[in-house]
Amino acid sequence: MTSMALPVAARMPNALRRVAWVGIVVGIVAAWLALPPLTIRSWVPSLVLALIAVMLGIGIAIRGERRFGGFAIAAGLFGFGIAFLATLSTVGKLESVVVWSALLAAMLRFATPLAFAALGGMFSERSGVVNIGLEGMMLMGAFFGIMAADKLDSWWLGLLAGILAGGAAAFVHAVWAIHLQADQIVSGTAVNFLAVGLTGYLFIDIYGSEGTPTDIPSIPNVHLGFLGDGFVGDIFGSLNLMIWIAIVLVPLTWAIMFKTPIGLRIRACGEHPRAADTVGISVYGVRYGAVTLSGMLAAAGGAYLSIGFVNSFNENMTAGRGFIALAALIFGNWRPFGAAAACLLFGFSSALAQRLPEYSQSASVLFQALPYVLTLIAVAGVIGRSIPPAAVGRPYKKQ
Amino acid sequence: MSTDAGGAAPPPGVDPSGLGPELQTSWIERYGVAQRAEGILAPLLTTVLAFLVGGLVVLVTTGKNPLTTYRAIFDGAGLSWFFQIGNHEIGLPWSDAKVWFPWNVNDFESVAAVNLQQTLIVTTTLVFTGLAVAFAFRCGLFNIGGQGQYIVGAIWAVWIGSSFEGMNPLLHITLAIVVATLAGAVWAGIAGFLKATVGAHEVISTIMLNWIAIWIGSFLFGLGGPLQNDAQSSVPISNDIVESAKLPILWGDPLLQGLHTGIFLAIVALVVYWALLNRTTLGYGVRAVGFNPEAARYGGIGVRRNYFLAMAISGAFAGIAGAIDVLGWQFRLATGDIQTSQVGFIGIAVALLGRNTAVGVLLAALLFGSLVTGTSTRNLDPEIFQPELAFNLTLLIQGLVVLFVGADLIVLWLLRRLRRSGLSA
Numbered sequence: 006m007t008s009m010a011l012p013v014a015a016r017m018p019n020a021l022r023r024v025a026w027v028g029i030v031v032g033i034v035a036a037w038l039a040l041p042p043l044t045i046r047s048w049v050p051s052l053v054l055a056l057i058a059v060m061l062g063i064g065i066a067i068r069g070e071r072r073f074g075g076f077a078i079a080a081g082l083f084g085f086g087i088a089f090l091a092t093l094s095t096v097g098k099l100e101s102v103v104v105w106s107a108l109l110a111a112m113l114r115f116a117t118p119l120a121f122a123a124l125g126g127m128f129s130e131r132s133g134v135v136n137i138g139l140e141g142m143m144l145m146g147a148f149f150g151i152m153a154a155d156k157l158d159s160w161w162l163g164l165l166a167g168i169l170a171g172g173a174a175a176f177v178h179a180v181w182a183i184h185l186q187a188d189q190i191v192s193g194t195a196v197n198f199l200a201v202g203l204t205g206y207l208f209i210d211i212y213g214s215e216g217t218p219t220d221i222p223s224i225p226n227v228h229l230g231f232l233g234d235g236f237v238g239d240i241f242g243s244l245n246l247m248i249w250i251a252i253v254l255v256p257l258t259w260a261i262m263f264k265t266p267i268g269l270r271i272r273a274c275g276e277h278p279r280a281a282d283t284v285g286i287s288v289y290g291v292r293y294g295a296v297t298l299s300g301m302l303a304a305a306g307g308a309y310l311s312i313g314f315v316n317s318f319n320e321n322m323t324a325g326r327g328f329i330a331l332a333a334l335i336f337g338n339w340r341p342f343g344a345a346a347a348c349l350l351f352g353f354s355s356a357l358a359q360r361l362p363e364y365s366q367s368a369s370v371l372f373q374a375l376p377y378v379l380t381l382i383a384v385a386g387v388i389g390r391s392i393p394p395a396a397v398g399r400p401y402k403k404q
Numbered sequence: 405m406s407t408d409a410g411g412a413a414p415p416p417g418v419d420p421s422g423l424g425p426e427l428q429t430s431w432i433e434r435y436g437v438a439q440r441a442e443g444i445l446a447p448l449l450t451t452v453l454a455f456l457v458g459g460l461v462v463l464v465t466t467g468k469n470p471l472t473t474y475r476a477i478f479d480g481a482g483l484s485w486f487f488q489i490g491n492h493e494i495g496l497p498w499s500d501a502k503v504w505f506p507w508n509v510n511d512f513e514s515v516a517a518v519n520l521q522q523t524l525i526v527t528t529t530l531v532f533t534g535l536a537v538a539f540a541f542r543c544g545l546f547n548i549g550g551q552g553q554y555i556v557g558a559i560w561a562v563w564i565g566s567s568f569e570g571m572n573p574l575l576h577i578t579l580a581i582v583v584a585t586l587a588g589a590v591w592a593g594i595a596g597f598l599k600a601t602v603g604a605h606e607v608i609s610t611i612m613l614n615w616i617a618i619w620i621g622s623f624l625f626g627l628g629g630p631l632q633n634d635a636q637s638s639v640p641i642s643n644d645i646v647e648s649a650k651l652p653i654l655w656g657d658p659l660l661q662g663l664h665t666g667i668f669l670a671i672v673a674l675v676v677y678w679a680l681l682n683r684t685t686l687g688y689g690v691r692a693v694g695f696n697p698e699a700a701r702y703g704g705i706g707v708r709r710n711y712f713l714a715m716a717i718s719g720a721f722a723g724i725a726g727a728i729d730v731l732g733w734q735f736r737l738a739t740g741d742i743q744t745s746q747v748g749f750i751g752i753a754v755a756l757l758g759r760n761t762a763v764g765v766l767l768a769a770l771l772f773g774s775l776v777t778g779t780s781t782r783n784l785d786p787e788i789f790q791p792e793l794a795f796n797l798t799l800l801i802q803g804l805v806v807l808f809v810g811a812d813l814i815v816l817w818l819l820r821r822l823r824r825s826g827l828s829a
Contacts, residue, residue: 137607177807187810190546190607194752195807202800209792210465328611335608367628374619381612384605385598 021065025073028061032080039088040103044096051088055081075386102360106239111359113240113248114314116345116352118143118323120251121306122330123337123344124258125299129175130339131262132295133275133288133396134182137193139303140327141200142171146304147311148204151217151318160222164308171304172297174200179296183289186400197327205320217318224313247309254302259341271295275394278401288401303327325377332380339393347383354379447757447764447809451771454804458797468789473797476788477778482519509655519783521656521663525733526747527773531670532725533751534769535677536592536718538760540606542681543714544694545599549592549610551748552617553719556591557584557726559621562737563631565645565730573648580649581669581727588723589716591617596715600708606715614748621742633736640739651732666728673721678762680717690714722748746799750776753802756809775801 035054038045045051058081066074091099122139129136149170154163174196181192212218226245232238262268270291273281278288310326311318329351336350337343354376362369459470478484486507493502494509511517533550540547564580571579591613598604624631625642633641656662681687692700693710701707725747730737750772757771758764777783779794 181807181810185811191756191806192810194546194548195803195810198749198753198799198803198806200803202796202798202803206461206793206796206800207465209790209796214792325611325615328608332608332612335605367623367626370626370629371619371623373622374616377612377615377619381598381609381616384608384612385602 021068021070022073024061025065025070025077028058028065028074028077029080031055031061032058032077032082032084035081035084036087036091039091041096041100041105044091044099046092046096048085048089048092051085055085055088057081058084079386104360106236108353108356108360110240110244111356112349112353113244114352115355115359116348117245117248117251118306118310118314118326119330119333119348119351120255120345121247121309122303122327123333123348124251124254124341125302125306126331126334127258127262127299127339127341127344128271128295128302129299130334130397131275131394132271132292133278133394133399133401134179134292134296135189135193135398136175136178136296136299137190137331138174138178138196138200138327139193139299139330140323140325141193141197142174142300142303143307143310143323143327143330144197144200144204144321145174145300146171146307147322148208148307148318150304150308151221151311152207152211154223154312155218155221158222160224160312163222163312164224164305167308167311168301168304171307172301175297175300175303176293178300179293182296182400183292186402189398189400201321204318208318208320212318219316221312221316223316224309245309245313247305247313250305255341255345262341272394274401275396278396282401282403289403292401303330306330329376329380332384335393336383350383351376351380447759447768450757450805450808453808454801457804458801461800462789462797466789466793473789473794476785477775477794479516479778480519480780480783480785481523481774481778482516482521482783483523483774483778485514485516485520488516513657518656518660519777522661522780522783523770523773523777524663524667525661525773526776527769528664528667528670528732529725529729529747530750530754530769530773530776531765532673532721532728533748534754534758534765535673535751535762536588536720536722536725536748537751537755538758538765539677539681539690539721540592540714540718541755541760542694543690543710544697545596545606545711545714545718547592547595547610547715547718548607548752549595549613549719549748550722550725550751551745552610552614553588553591553722554726554729554748555614555617555621555742555745557588557723558730558734558737558742559617559624559631559726560584560587560723561727561730562642562645565649565735566643569646569648571648576646576648577651577731580731581724584727584730585720585723588726589720592719592722593712593716596712596719599715600711618742621737622739625737625742626739642737644736645730649731650735651728661733664728664732666732669724669728673724674762674766677721677765686713722751750802753805757805772798772802 031054035051035058037043038051038054039048059078062074062077062079062081064074065077068074122143125142126136126139146167148167150163150167152163153166154160157163157166177199178189178192178196181187181195182189185192224246226243227249228243229238229241232242234242262271270281270286273284273286274288274291274295281291282288306326307323310322315322330348333347333351334344336347337345358369358372358375361372455474459474462468462470462473488508489506490508492505492508494505508517533554536550536553537547561580561584564583565576568576568579592610595604595606595609595613598609599606622640623629626632626640627638629640631642633639633643651664651666653662654665654667679687681691689700689705689710690713692703692705693707693714697707700710729747734741754765754768754772758766758768775798776795779791779798781791781795784791784794
């Protein structure tokens, strides 16, 4: 064992989780064996490894660590499934689909908008306000981002405008959720509908049927030439600026949420608003700030989508990503690193779905459903075992 | 009040709002009327507010007169038909007798009549998708998945409708509708099952099921897909359904999307919805769980069972909507229809505006049916307002309605103030 691994292992809550991680890794290795560059043309070694992962998972699950045991079992099953499918395919096709550096770079691109929205949602939900409206706030960011970038001819003004638009949408949600004590699911849904209607209306009104022009300034990529052309260079060499911001944002959010007084206040409002009020925290103020911030972050993810990723806008282009982000948040147990890991998982499934058309053009359409299926499975498998903030979704009445 | 001899009529000159039991009843009656009026007034106010804001958007963005725009939408929806009151006769069914009727139902082809047929077709669909949301709401569940359940129902209906050629029409239609209903129920039942067993939030699971349904549909009818049209291999569309599976046309030209008999099913569904909720043990359980799951559990009502059942029944309503759209006027499914359809989502606004009651859902469905039809490219006068823009106006108004329904606190507060000042005056 290296010197690096020891402190990490020591900080793990208990030995069972360490075993679970071993199970998860073994499950992943089971899949990896059958894929390029190794491409073992037999599923037997994978089956052995997958069985080990599942056994470890079951062993952990019956000893009480059901969440991580479940992860290990799932890793084993998926590992064998992927390995088995890979052995059915030809090596040529496998090598054209599974280009690890391209897949991982695409994973980061697909995960970034999700990560922004999920981290935003964490602020809102940790402060006690359910934010179903993330989807609409992303859409606002996507449209107003590209519109302002076009009209003002500057990508950073576009990004700023997108963030402000998302913040405004979130503020509406905040007023409804906090002062009007509306059902937060209903007001979040209203924000989603309004965003679809408003952005669709303005899109047609301004750009008509031609769509957004192609010469809109976009958020630049960060070129890191010193990484070279190798595996690392292919993944990290020319990532978009927003991807790097998202990568920085994950530990930053963790630090704010769990290591600063502000984070403590936000969490207090989400767990026990009455107690927070008693010690002099303005519950309304904290919640307004957290919800508005969540909209701004989600909108930043949306703006990345329109002026960083695809460089165009079409109606309802977020396509449920806000909800996937919400699922990632739940999957990650309302914690930044967990949510980011879930975003990477969903991002990977999107990246894979994008490359699978190699196999069958018509079936490729079906693969588009993969991220949604995975989200559904994730939500079904984890909820009940992940613990939401105690007061989430309940309006707070001052006394 | 009659001044019967020997009756206790108040002596003249005495203020009737003095003491006595008579006043009490009248006060309670007045309060009762006001309370019932709140049930109508609050949604009405919500709608008016939404239209005001929508009109403002029209004015600010295009500089056009909102009233002219709304008038064009009104005409596009064919609602002007109702104002053409005249002296007409209709024949009673199963007899030769004719009776007077204010509206000319024999008018099949006038623009207003054709437009109204479209509106009623959409209203029929929206009644079902509205009920799909409303039923789950009564159990405290938010079914955002009406769209997916609708699509699944439509897929099964188009598959059954385009197979089994030469079947007895009644049997064929019944089979298609029943299977679509079950498909919708199963699709929503997945979310209900997950809610009941592991507590997965139905909002997220139904949204995911929506997208899964959309992509499955796009796969099935897309190029090279298993259910793609046999004759035209380059068009992403399903086979046409056969004649025996088409719903009979009630009013209008069968070739120009006349109003189909599915509207009767919608009325039946409204009655079933009301009776199921208010007159059965199942409905009692569903409502009890909706009011307070903890109390229901304490009272011996199976909360999990009701979560599952409420979702499944909700999905059944949405599944029927998909079936009658396919059997009534679409007759085929294109992948474009599947990806752009919004009826499931509009159902949310219908249910919320209709306060989850049968009558409310009917009225709200009429409102949104008129809006959707009135803003469609086929019906709206492009000289007055660009239809593509107007459809987004519909979505905007839908969002505003949901937003203002969420703000019932303001509306109720306003009404209470009005009433208090009215009573004390």
